[in-house]
Amino acid sequence: MEVMILAGGLSHERDVSLRSGRRVVDALRDGGDTVTLHDVDADLIPSLRSDKLDVVWPIVHGASGEDGSLQGLLEMLGVPFVGTAAKEARVAWVKPVAKAVLARAGIATPDFVTLPQSLFREVGAEQVLTAITSHFGLPVVVKPARGGSALGVTLVTEPEQLAHAMVHCFAYGDIALVERAVSGTEVAVAVLGEGASARTLPGVEIVCDGAYDYDARYNPGRVEYFAPARLSEELTDAVAQAALATHRELGLRDLSRVDVIVAEDGTVNVLDINVAPGLTEVSLFPQAVAAAGLELTAVYREILRGAAARG
């Protein structure tokens, strides 16, 4: 196959995306396919039109790569690509919308509110901050409504931290998601395929000393991972079901990563959905593949072939 890996772009997660792209190229290199790595730049469309491509794999994290823009472009150009279609990606990318879809489908996700920066200006910051703590109590998690890699995310445990958390969040985008913090066991679940044939890989349990922030994610050593997650059979099944239901309800395709937290009462709460999950050497998706006893190259080639066949 002639494969183009798209990585980089201009988002805050460009660095992670480039690393993911290079790792995928490495994994595919000796498999007999012709694999090229391309950035999202002014040369992209001419390259897509001129190259005899069988499939494109967008591994651009953050906006344009996960919000459906790139997917929409590829759909317009009629280029087969890996991953979720444009409209579904758009829904999954905007966290409050995705959470609303899940909640409507009966999939548990932490209670939340969506707050644009403009609201704080119009109504008065102090009043809104007070409303947040009155409604949710503490702790809460503040995060950009669109984003990944824990950029702009803060776990707020004291009231005086909340204003700073909002400002930190708004540096990455002008809409914040504030959700009730749930304590429990964090598990990342890789999902392959789509619809009825979708399947999960073993969950990866994340045990972090401190916040699971950017450094924790990309600086090997700070976090301890257990794959498969150390859950009872019943909870393991519940986690898998929640991830599958999420993947299906949002119409995701080929691969995704669904991050959940298993609360102390056993409720599986969906925290986040990633339609272009990280594929670096420290990312969760490759760990899940390894935990399943599968070869990364084989999984990637299966994904590529499925997307190419779809056309």
Add this chain to the structure above:
Amino acid sequence: MNESTPDVPRTTEGTRLDPWFDAYAARAHRMRASEIRALFAVASRPEVVSLAGGMPFIGGLPLDDIGEMMSRIVRERGQVALQYGSGQGDEQLREQITQVMALEGISAHPDDVVVTTGSQQGLDLVTNIFINPGDVIVAEAPSYVGALGVFRAREADVVHVPMDAEGLIPAELEQTLVSLKAAGRRVKFLYTVPNYHNPAGVTLSLERRPQIVDICARHGVLILEDNPYGLLGFDREPMPALRSLSPEGVIYLGSFSKTFAPGYRVGWAVAPHAVREKLVLASEAAILSPSNMSQLAISSYLDHFDWQGQIKAFREQYRERRDAMISALQEYIPSATWNVPDGGFYVWVKLPEGLDAKSMLPRAVTARVAYVAGTAFFMDGSGADHMRLSYCYPTPERIREGVRRLATVVDAELETVRIFGAAAASSDGSVDFPAPDLA
């Protein structure tokens, strides 16, 4: 039905994805993957106007002629160029370096010179031979980020001393040394960038130079003089180096990175005899010998090209860029304040009240402009109210566009401060070190 992959062996052992996690030195555990560093991956894209990097403008170099020079070196002296050389560096180049230094009043013998792999290596060698963990290095406030990285890696304790428009303030230096001595702290050296300071842009005045030398001499403190920009003043002749005032009290670091090109990685150190011997030993332990190819290239360049004329051309190019930046700041961000450097590469901008340059950076990336937040230039995380803007690399037009974009970011941040207050807008004071190409 559980549709997950069946029959997966259950494990109770976790992984940190790093089998050597328990083997690292304690200092390595303090290293952080910074989201700020990650944001700079965007800075290299052409859509982004990067006012962050300290990359010299080498577009004006006669590359065809330099290419021919390199080819000739391999053809005529390939057996030397491609081989290991002397740990102290090529003798002819060391001779030529003494002639370069003479422009700044330094009288030295070729034997006094140690060629290094960039002056950055010189920083590392000096720190290596002098600093035990916890030793004090006194540095200007702010200080060069590349030096702070070295000092941090060697676990030095850096104490900053204020500067003003004339550079390091002698009275403040004196007071700092007195206080440290009273506290029983051992100060190993003063680190200073006296000319067209990176990042502050200021130059140590003629009047203060002997004062600084005298203060350090009285307190028994060595001076590490780092001088990559000394020949890049716009309107005046080179200032006398501190080394010229005190050969036994000053270790001088020089570089061809800004006066020729950084790609060769050639710098040098001049030090008192005994120090020099240790520098050579330390350098040999680290790299065996500096690159012969690079040294022969620099030597040939100095011999066959009008290198002083090239420096003059660089000065004019940088002057034009400085002017573009200053006029753009005046037009687009009049609420900020800044110095007007008379040489070098950088403008040190103080942001309007309440703004935090580090907190603003993600917004700047979205706006397609990059800079280095002031926190990078302090060991203690202060400097958040400043940013360093580099005018060395982009064209004047791009500089103007970059400042225009920056103005939109400043406006958006001012709005945030109005809504949430300045305290909420401040960063956490943690230290971030940008990647080397932004130093």
